[in-house]
Every structure is written in structure tokens, then in C-alpha cells.
Amino acid sequence: MHLAVATEEQKAQRDALTYSEWGKRLTVEGYVSREQRLRAHPWASGMVTWLLCGEDGGVLASCETFRTDSFLRSPDGSLAPGDSFAIASVFTEERLRGHGYATRLMDLLAAEMARQPRAHAALLFSDVGPRLYARSGYHELPAWDWLLSPTPGDPSALVDSLLPEDGLDWALGRLRRPEAPFSFWPTPAQLDWHLERGRIYVDYLPGCSLPVSAGATVGESTAVWGLVGRKDELTVLMLDAHSPEHARALLGAAQREAHRSGLSRVVLWEEPALAPLLPLVEGASRVAREGSLPMVRPLRRDLPLADPLPVPRGLWV
Ligand SMILES: CC(C)(COP(=O)(O)OP(=O)(O)OC[C@H]1O[C@@H](n2cnc3c(N)ncnc32)[C@H](O)[C@@H]1OP(=O)(O)O)[C@@H](O)C(=O)NCCC(=O)NCCS
Structure with missing residues (x-):
């Protein structure tokens, strides 16, 4: 299994599959147009759709990352900027669930993000409780x-x-x-x-x-x-x-x-x-809170995570 960055065509194919999960209130056309409109927004310029692919190239699971600003506070109070990644829309097709694909995707993605030179942490908002993501090193925050x-x-x-x-x-x-x-x-x-x-x-x-x-x-x-x-x-x-x-x-x-x-x-x-x-x-x-449970995974060993870490709603993806 390996990680790949989705092409525009592959993103559209994932939209058709994820509609049943995230298209509530919208028609299929309305959902596709929502996705296109949100991807065209300036905030989405730092967005990547990731695919977990099998040996035959078939897609087993997917998710999105948004590059997010994060800062380390120095002893003198100054803020040193770095890169964090907010993860959204983790999805495995129903017929493929329960084989560990979402977990594998999270693990490979963490390794990929940790290779970025200014990497600080990954952040996500779980709608399925903490267990799935805890397996991949994410810590749950109060909600x-x-x-x-x-x-x-x-x-x-x-x-x-x-x-x-x-x-x-x-x-x-x-x-x-x-x-x-x-x-x-x-x-x-x-x-x-x-x-x-x-x-x-x-x-x-x-x-x-x-x-x-x-x-x-x-x-x-x-x-x-x-x-x-x-x-x-x-x-x-x-x-x-x-x-x-x-x-x-x-x-x-x-x-x-x-x-x-x-x-x-x-x-x-x-x-x-x-x-x-x-x-x-x-x-x-x-x-x-129901759903949107904030979870954080350090991408470098020395990241000083405060307990509890502030996560305002404005950071949600
Ligand atoms: C959640 C999801 C991505 C898991 O994909 P997967 O490839 O089956 O994941 P894995 O095989 O790696 O792990 C499955 C685990 O997720 C858990 N899980 C799946 N859906 C869950 C839910 N709604 N609530 C709680 N746990 C859930 C399973 O119980 C299983 O846990 P276990 O192995 O400890 O028993 C998949 O079920 C899915 O796409 N669901 C719909 C979209 C969604 O809710 N995405 C998550 C948004 S935060």
C-alpha cells in the first residue's frame, strides 16, 4: 500500500462516493458544486487530497489536509512559525471498511507530514470518537x-x-x-x-x-x-x-x-x-460536544504540547 496525491479527476470520483456521508441537505449536484466552490476558496490553496492505494492502484481510503499555521513560543515570548496540517474527510468505502485502511492512511500520512522541514503537528476533528485516531498517535483534547x-x-x-x-x-x-x-x-x-x-x-x-x-x-x-x-x-x-x-x-x-x-x-x-x-x-x-472531537499528533518529538491545548472553532476543517 502507498500514499498518492489525488488528481482533479480522482477528487471528483471521491466526491461521488463521499456524498452519502457528507452531502446531507444537498442534492448530488449541490454537493459536487459545494466541493468545487470550497476548493476554489483561497484557504483551500493549501489543501491536498490524499489517497491510500493498493498494489493494483485501486483506492482504498482517502482524506484531505489543509496547511495550518502554528507557532512555538520562545522563552522571551516571541512566536516562531511552523507548519501544521489539519486533516479532514477521512473516508473508506463501506465495502472496504474494517481492514485497517483508514489507520494505514493516517500512519503513512503522519510519516509524510513529519518529513516537511517546518512540521509541527497534525490536527483533526473526529466524528467517530478517539479510538481510531489514537491508534495512529493522536491525543484527544477536551470538547x-x-x-x-x-x-x-x-x-x-x-x-x-x-x-x-x-x-x-x-x-x-x-x-x-x-x-x-x-x-x-x-x-x-x-x-x-x-x-x-x-x-x-x-x-x-x-x-x-x-x-x-x-x-x-x-x-x-x-x-x-x-x-x-x-x-x-x-x-x-x-x-x-x-x-x-x-x-x-x-x-x-x-x-x-x-x-x-x-x-x-x-x-x-x-x-x-x-x-x-x-x-x-x-x-x-x-x-x-457531539462529534468534532479535537485530536492532535505531534510531528516532531520535542513539541511542547500544553494540556489543555487551545483549539478554537475557527481551526475546524
Ligand atoms: C471511519 C472510517 C474512515 C474508518 O475506516 P476503516 O478503513 O474501516 O478504518 P480501520 O479499519 O482502520 O479502523 C476501523 C475502526 O474504526 C471504527 N469506526 C468506524 N466507524 C466508526 C464510528 N462511526 N464510530 C466509532 N468508531 C468507528 C471501527 O469500529 C474500527 O474500530 P476497531 O478496529 O477498534 O473495532 C470509515 O468507517 C468511514 O469512512 N466512515 C464514514 C466517514 C467517517 O465517518 N469518517 C470519519 C470522519 S472523522
């Missing part, structure tokens, strides 16, 4: 969500400003970077890729509209959010709150934006820095 209901009112009340979609670069520049010795960090293009998913799915969500804002600021604090997939919810992609008051103000604006857009709830991923603040936000409830 808690905070949920809030939509509330009526002007989203811009009680915050300093609402963020326009073209303000993602500016917003990311305001966010404090994690203190951890190693961390991943999204680019503005990655955040916009999430919004692009929402621009595709909004046509399939009756009664919903695209949120007018992409986040909010209050004082030094910043939130980035959007409609990002097939669920009618406002997803907080990034949140940097300097105080419980700021967390309340920003999430209140998110709740009002969700209401204005006809969305059913606000969802926020818990990160270590947010954990002490969120219990102080009235009406927010904490639930164990």
Missing part, C-alpha cells in the same frame, strides 16, 4: 460546547461595534494569541472559508438569512462568528474576552444576531482561557 438561545433586539446594542465580513483580518489582529508553548492559529482566509460554507448552505435553510455581522468588539475584546454549515446556528469561531462583562456583552450581541438571522441558537467551543468566564454568562449552558 465542551456552550449554548445560548437567540434573543430579540438590536445586535449592536451594548457592544462598541459589529464586525463586517471584510473585517476578519483586523479582528484576528486584535485577538490575544494563546500563552501556550505551542499553538495553532487560523488565518483570515480560513475564517472566511467558514463563512463561505454558510453562504452555500443558507439557500438550504428555510427562514434563515446570512448574519449581517461577522462578529463584534467591546473594549479590547473581540468575537468572530457566522453561519458556517448545514445547521441553523450562529457559530462563534473566535472569542477573546478580557472580562466576564465583555464575554456577556459579546455573546449577548451574538444572541441578538442569531435572532435577527432566524437561527435557532448560538454555539461556542470552550477553550482553556474561556472556561472561567463562561459560567458567569447568564443563560449559557455547557454540554459535551
Whole structure:
């Protein structure tokens, strides 16, 4: 068995097979066009589709990788950049499952990624629990969500400003970077890729509209959010709150934006820095996340993995 990079034709062949798994809400044509549109997005310029091939060249399993920025924090506080890889869409056809092909793909891919000169780590978001990926050296991270209901009112009340979609670069520049010795960090293009998913799915969500804002600021604090997939919810992609008051103000604006857009709830991923603040936000409830379990695999032996490592929703692929 060996690893190969998929051609455009092979990607289209995989799309036809993966539709049954990831095409919910979409027609086959809608799914194929979604895949093409997302692959044309600037964030996908660092995307590779990998194939595990048998000796006869037949494809046994596949997945995608997105090159993701990551940083090592030096003792003086400066950040040294490197390359990490977020893995998505791990897939084995039903008739080929249970033969260890996905595991073999993960193992060969890790060896391939570790050969990259600036390699730091691989990151994935498991929808099938931790066991499959733990076999290939991935460590599971905590996965808690905070949920809030939509509330009526002007989203811009009680915050300093609402963020326009073209303000993602500016917003990311305001966010404090994690203190951890190693961390991943999204680019503005990655955040916009999430919004692009929402621009595709909004046509399939009756009664919903695209949120007018992409986040909010209050004082030094910043939130980035959007409609990002097939669920009618406002997803907080990034949140940097300097105080419980700021967390309340920003999430209140998110709740009002969700209401204005006809969305059913606000969802926020818990990160270590947010954990002490969120219990102080009235009406927010904490639930164990279903799916999207973050898992990390170091690609070099000396990678200083903090426990717990911050993984904001904006990093999801
Ligand atoms: C998950 C998947 C890629 C595994 O492919 P595979 O080639 O059969 O994987 P392997 O043979 O290497 O390993 C199979 C293991 O995956 C586990 N697995 C498969 N689907 C699972 C699921 N939905 N939930 C939990 N575990 C699952 C199997 O139980 C088996 O575990 P075991 O060997 O400890 O009993 C394949 O089932 C698939 O394509 N599923 C649909 C798409 C999907 O969910 N992809 C994962 C996204 S994170």
C-alpha cells in the first residue's frame, strides 16, 4: 500500500462516493458544486487530497489536509512559525471498511507530514470518537460546547461595534494569541472559508438569512462568528474576552444576531482561557460536544504540547 496525491479527476470520483456521508441537505449536484466552490476558496490553496492505494492502484481510503499555521513560543515570548496540517474527510468505502485502511492512511500520512522541514503537528476533528485516531498517535483534547438561545433586539446594542465580513483580518489582529508553548492559529482566509460554507448552505435553510455581522468588539475584546454549515446556528469561531462583562456583552450581541438571522441558537467551543468566564454568562449552558472531537499528533518529538491545548472553532476543517 502507498500514499498518492489525488488528481482533479480522482477528487471528483471521491466526491461521488463521499456524498452519502457528507452531502446531507444537498442534492448530488449541490454537493459536487459545494466541493468545487470550497476548493476554489483561497484557504483551500493549501489543501491536498490524499489517497491510500493498493498494489493494483485501486483506492482504498482517502482524506484531505489543509496547511495550518502554528507557532512555538520562545522563552522571551516571541512566536516562531511552523507548519501544521489539519486533516479532514477521512473516508473508506463501506465495502472496504474494517481492514485497517483508514489507520494505514493516517500512519503513512503522519510519516509524510513529519518529513516537511517546518512540521509541527497534525490536527483533526473526529466524528467517530478517539479510538481510531489514537491508534495512529493522536491525543484527544477536551470538547465542551456552550449554548445560548437567540434573543430579540438590536445586535449592536451594548457592544462598541459589529464586525463586517471584510473585517476578519483586523479582528484576528486584535485577538490575544494563546500563552501556550505551542499553538495553532487560523488565518483570515480560513475564517472566511467558514463563512463561505454558510453562504452555500443558507439557500438550504428555510427562514434563515446570512448574519449581517461577522462578529463584534467591546473594549479590547473581540468575537468572530457566522453561519458556517448545514445547521441553523450562529457559530462563534473566535472569542477573546478580557472580562466576564465583555464575554456577556459579546455573546449577548451574538444572541441578538442569531435572532435577527432566524437561527435557532448560538454555539461556542470552550477553550482553556474561556472556561472561567463562561459560567458567569447568564443563560449559557455547557454540554459535551457531539462529534468534532479535537485530536492532535505531534510531528516532531520535542513539541511542547500544553494540556489543555487551545483549539478554537475557527481551526475546524
Ligand atoms: C471511519 C472510517 C474512515 C474508518 O475506516 P476503516 O478503513 O474501516 O478504518 P480501520 O479499519 O482502520 O479502523 C476501523 C475502526 O474504526 C471504527 N469506526 C468506524 N466507524 C466508526 C464510528 N462511526 N464510530 C466509532 N468508531 C468507528 C471501527 O469500529 C474500527 O474500530 P476497531 O478496529 O477498534 O473495532 C470509515 O468507517 C468511514 O469512512 N466512515 C464514514 C466517514 C467517517 O465517518 N469518517 C470519519 C470522519 S472523522
